[in-house]
Amino acid sequence: xxxxxxxxxxxxxxxxxxxxxxxxxxxxxxxxxxxxxxxxxxxxxxxxxxxxxxxxxxxxxxxxxxxxxxxxxxxxxxxxxxxxxxxxxxxxxxxxxxxxxxxxxxxxxxxxxxxxxxxxxxxxxxxxxxxxxxxxxxxxxxxxxxxxxxxxxxxxxxxxxxxxxxxxxxxxxxxxxxxxxxxxxxxxxxxxxxxxxxxxxxxxxxxxxxxxxxxxxxxxxxxxxxxxxxxxxxxxxxxxxxxxxxxxxxxxxxxxxxxxxxxxxxxxxxxxxxxxxxxxxxxxxxxxxxxxxxxxxxxxxxxxxxxxxxxxxxxxxxxxxxxxxxxxxxxxxxxxxxxxxxxxxxxxxxxxxxxxxxxxxxxxxxxxxxxxxxxxxxxx
Amino acid sequence: xxxxxxxxxxxxxxxxxxxxxxxxxxxxxxxxxxxxxxxxxxxxxxxxxxxxxxxxxxxxxxxxxxxxxxxxxxxxxxxxxxxxxxxxxxxxxxxxxxxxxxxxxxxxxxxxxxxxxxxxxxxxxxxxxxxxxxxxxxxxxxxxxxxxxxxxxxxxxxxxxxxxxxxxxxxxxxxxxxxxxxxxxxxxxxxxxxxxxxxxxxxxxxxxxxxxxxxxxxxxxxxxxxxxxxxxxxxxxxxxxxxxxxxxxxxxxxxxxxxxxxxxxxxxxxxxxxxxxxxxxxxxxxxxxxxxxxxxxxxxxxxxxxxxxxxxxxxxxxxxxxxxxxxxxxxxxxxxxxxxxxxxxxxxxx
Numbered sequence: 001x002x003x004x005x006x007x008x009x010x011x012x013x014x015x016x017x018x019x020x021x022x023x024x025x026x027x028x029x030x031x032x033x034x035x036x037x038x039x040x041x042x043x044x045x046x047x048x049x050x051x052x053x054x055x056x057x058x059x060x061x062x063x064x065x066x067x068x069x070x071x072x073x074x075x076x077x078x079x080x081x082x083x084x085x086x087x088x089x090x091x092x093x094x095x096x097x098x099x100x101x102x103x104x105x106x107x108x109x110x111x112x113x114x115x116x117x118x119x120x121x122x123x124x125x126x127x128x129x130x131x132x133x134x135x136x137x138x139x140x141x142x143x144x145x146x147x148x149x150x151x152x153x154x155x156x157x158x159x160x161x162x163x164x165x166x167x168x169x170x171x172x173x174x175x176x177x178x179x180x181x182x183x184x185x186x187x188x189x190x191x192x193x194x195x196x197x198x199x200x201x202x203x204x205x206x207x208x209x210x211x212x213x214x215x216x217x218x219x220x221x222x223x224x225x226x227x228x229x230x231x232x233x234x235x236x237x238x239x240x241x242x243x244x245x246x247x248x249x250x251x252x253x254x255x256x257x258x259x260x261x262x263x264x265x266x267x268x269x270x271x272x273x274x275x276x277x278x279x280x281x282x283x284x285x286x287x288x289x290x291x292x293x294x295x296x297x298x299x300x301x302x303x304x305x306x307x308x309x310x311x312x313x314x315x316x317x318x319x320x321x322x323x324x325x326x327x328x329x330x331x332x333x334x335x336x337x338x339x340x341x342x343x344x345x346x347x348x349x350x351x352x353x354x355x356x357x358x359x360x361x362x363x364x365x366x367x368x369x370x371x372x373x374x375x376x377x378x379x380x
Numbered sequence: 381x382x383x384x385x386x387x388x389x390x391x392x393x394x395x396x397x398x399x400x401x402x403x404x405x406x407x408x409x410x411x412x413x414x415x416x417x418x419x420x421x422x423x424x425x426x427x428x429x430x431x432x433x434x435x436x437x438x439x440x441x442x443x444x445x446x447x448x449x450x451x452x453x454x455x456x457x458x459x460x461x462x463x464x465x466x467x468x469x470x471x472x473x474x475x476x477x478x479x480x481x482x483x484x485x486x487x488x489x490x491x492x493x494x495x496x497x498x499x500x501x502x503x504x505x506x507x508x509x510x511x512x513x514x515x516x517x518x519x520x521x522x523x524x525x526x527x528x529x530x531x532x533x534x535x536x537x538x539x540x541x542x543x544x545x546x547x548x549x550x551x552x553x554x555x556x557x558x559x560x561x562x563x564x565x566x567x568x569x570x571x572x573x574x575x576x577x578x579x580x581x582x583x584x585x586x587x588x589x590x591x592x593x594x595x596x597x598x599x600x601x602x603x604x605x606x607x608x609x610x611x612x613x614x615x616x617x618x619x620x621x622x623x624x625x626x627x628x629x630x631x632x633x634x635x636x637x638x639x640x641x642x643x644x645x646x647x648x649x650x651x652x653x654x655x656x657x658x659x660x661x662x663x664x665x666x667x668x669x670x671x672x673x674x675x676x677x678x679x680x681x682x683x684x685x686x687x688x689x690x691x692x693x694x695x696x697x698x699x700x701x702x703x704x705x706x707x708x709x710x711x712x713x714x715x716x717x718x719x720x721x722x723x724x725x726x727x728x729x730x
Contacts, residue, residue, distance in 0.1 A: 037482035122481055125393030155540045195543035
C-alpha cells in the first residue's frame with residue numbers, strides 16, 4: 001500500500017516537476033504596437049487575465065519598450081504608445097524597429113515571434129504613419145496582426161475606409177466574419193455576447209496558428225480565452241506520456257514498483273497543471289492558498305493516496321504484476337482525470353462561478369477518483 | 381471676405397468637421413473617414429451661415445510625422461494675426477477639439493494650447509465623441525490640465541457598432557457649446573481690446589510728444605528776443621497753449637478708441653452673435669458686458685484728462701519764479717520734460 005511518506009513524496013515531486021516545467025518552458029515573445037489610449041492594456045488583460053497589464057508591473061526594457069512582467073508563459077513587450085510630435089515619432093520608430101532587429105540577431109528563443117498592432121476602431125483614421133509602420137513590420141518577416149479595438153463604438157463605413165488603407169485587396173464585409181487578419185475587437189462583454197465576431201479569441205487562435213510548434217504550449221497556457229485549446233493540448237500530452245510509457249522491453253513491472261510508476265507521472269501532471277495556468281490571482285480570491293499549489297496539493301493526495309485502491313484487481317495483490325496495458329491505462333487515466341477536473345475548475349472560475357469552484361476543490365478527492373475510474377474502465 | 385473668423389484645431393480624426401456641421405446645422409465642412417481629409421495648411425473656408433459670412437480656418441488635423449510642419453505653419457499664421465488692430469481681421473473664436481476616446485492630452489496638444497495661451501487666444505475646449513467618456517473622468521482630467529472647463533459633445537446621431545451589436549445614439553452638447561462660444565468670444569474680445577488699446581495709446585503718445593514739441597518750437601521762435609531768451613509773460617502763454625494742446629490731443633485719442641470700440645461692438649453683434657441665431661443668444665446680457673469696457677476705460681481716460689488741470693498750472697507757477705531771463709533752450713527743455721512726463725503717466729494708468 002502507499003503510505004503516508006509516499007504521499008508526501010508525490011506532492012513534493014509534483015511540485016518539483018511543475019516548477020521545472022515553468023522554468024524550462026519555451027516562451028513566445030510578442031510585441032504590442034499602438035498609439036496611446038488605443039486599449040492595448042485592456043486587450044492584454046482580456047487575453048492573459050486581469051491584472052496582467054497594470055502600472056507597476058512593467059520595467060523599461062530599452063528606450064520606448066517595456067517588458068510586461070507578469071509571471072506568465074509569454075513575454076510581452078509593450079511599446080510606449082507613439083504620441084504626436086516629431087521627436088516622439090522618430091524616436092519611436094528607431095526604438096521599435098531597432099529593438100526588433102536587435103532581437104533578430106539573437107537566438108531563436110529571443111526573437112519577436114508576433115506583433116499585435118492595435119488601432120482604435122472608433123478613431124476613424126488610419127494615418128500615413130500607421131501604414132508606414134505596418135509595412136515595415138511586415139518586411140521584417142514577422143507575423144503582424146492588425147487589431148481594431150473599441151469596435152463597440154465603431155461604424156462600418158469608417159472601418160471599411162480604414163481597412164482599405166491597410167489592405168487594399170480586402171474590405172470590411174470580407175474581413176468581418178473571417179478568422180484572419182484584421183481583427184475587430186472590443187473588451188465590452190455585452191457587445192461580444194451580441195456579436196461573437198467581436199471576440200478577441202480570434203486573435204488568440206490566429207496567434208496560435210502562427211507560432212512555431214515548440215512555443216504553442218506556453219502560449220496556450222498563458223492565454224485564457226480558448227479553453228478547448230488547453231484541453232486538446234493536455235490530451236496530446238497524455239497521449240505522449242502514455243505511448244512513451246511502454247516499459248522497457250515490454251516486460252511487466254512488479255507491483256511493488258507501482259509507486260514508482262505513479263511517481264514518474266509527475267512530469268506529465270506538472271505540464272498539464274501549467275497548461276491551465278490557474279494562478280494566484282484567480283483562486284486566492286476565494287481560497288487562502290495559491291492556486292497552483294492548491295491544485296498540486298490536492299492532486300498529490302488524490303493520486304498517491306488512494307489511487308491503487310480502486311484499480312480493479314490490483315489493490316490487494318501482493319507480488320502482483322502490472323502489465324503494459326494496465327500501466328498505460330493508469331497513466332492515461334491520471335492524465336485524463338487531471339485534464340478534466342482542471343478544465344472544470346478553470347471554466348467555472350472564468351465564468352465567475354465561485355461556488356462551483358469551491359465545491360470542486362472541497363470535493364477534489366472523490367471527484368478525481370470518479371474521473372479516474374471512468375477513464376480507466378474505458379481503457380481496460 | 382469680412383466676417384466671423386472661426387478657427388478650429390485638433391488631431392486628425394477627432395471630429396472637427398463633424399462638429400462644425402453639428403453646431404451650424406449644415407454641411408459646412410467636408411467630413412470623411414479613412415484618409416485624413418483637410419489638406420495641409422490653414423484655409424479659409426468661406427461659409428455662409430444664417431445669411432452671414434463665416435470664415436472658418438479649418439486646420440489640417442495634427443498627425444504623427446507631420447507635426448513640425450504643422451507647428452511651423454501655425455506659428456507663422458498666428459504671428460501674422462497677432463498685431464492686427466483691425467478687429468475684422470482677428471480670429472474671433474478658437475475651438476480646440478480633443479477626442480474622448482484617446483483618454484489623454486498628448487504633449488503636442490499641450491504645446492499648442494500653451495502657445496494659444498501666450499498669444500492670448502483663449503480657446504473653447506471641446507471633447508468630441510464624448511459618449512466614450514460616460515463617467516466624465518476625462519473631462520475632469522482636461523480641466524485639471526488646461527484650467528479651462530471643457531464642453532462635451534457628441535456631434536452626430538449615429539448608428540454605431542458592428543454586426544448584431546449595432547445601435548443608434550443621439551447627439552448632444554450643441555446648446556452648451558454655442559453658449560460657451562459666445563461667452564468666450566466676448567471675453568477674448570475684452571482681453572485683446574486692452575492689448576490693442578495699449579498699442580494705440582503708445583503710438584499716440586510718441587506722436588503726441590513730437591507734435592506738441594514741434595508746436596512749442598514754433599511758438600518759442602515767434603517770441604524769442606534777439607538775445608535768445610524768453611520773457612516771463614511769453615513763457616506763461618506758451619505753457620497755457622501747451623496745456624490746451626495736450627487736452628485736445630487726448631480728447632481726440634479718446635474719441636478714436638471709443639469709435640473703435642463701438643465699431644467692434646457692432647461688428648460682433650452683427651457678424652458673430654447672429655451666426656448662432658438658432659441657439660439662444662442672451663442679447664441683453666451680452667450688450668451689457670460689451671458696454672462695460674467703455675465705462676471702465678473711460679475712467680482711466682478721465683484721469684488722464686484731469687491731470688493737466690492739476691499739474692500744469694502748478695508747474696507754471698513754479699517756473700514763473702525762475703523764468704526771468706530764461707534762455708530759450710532751457711525753456712524748451714523744461715516744456716519737453718513736462719510733455720514727456722505727462723504722456724508717460726497716461727500710459728501707466730492703463
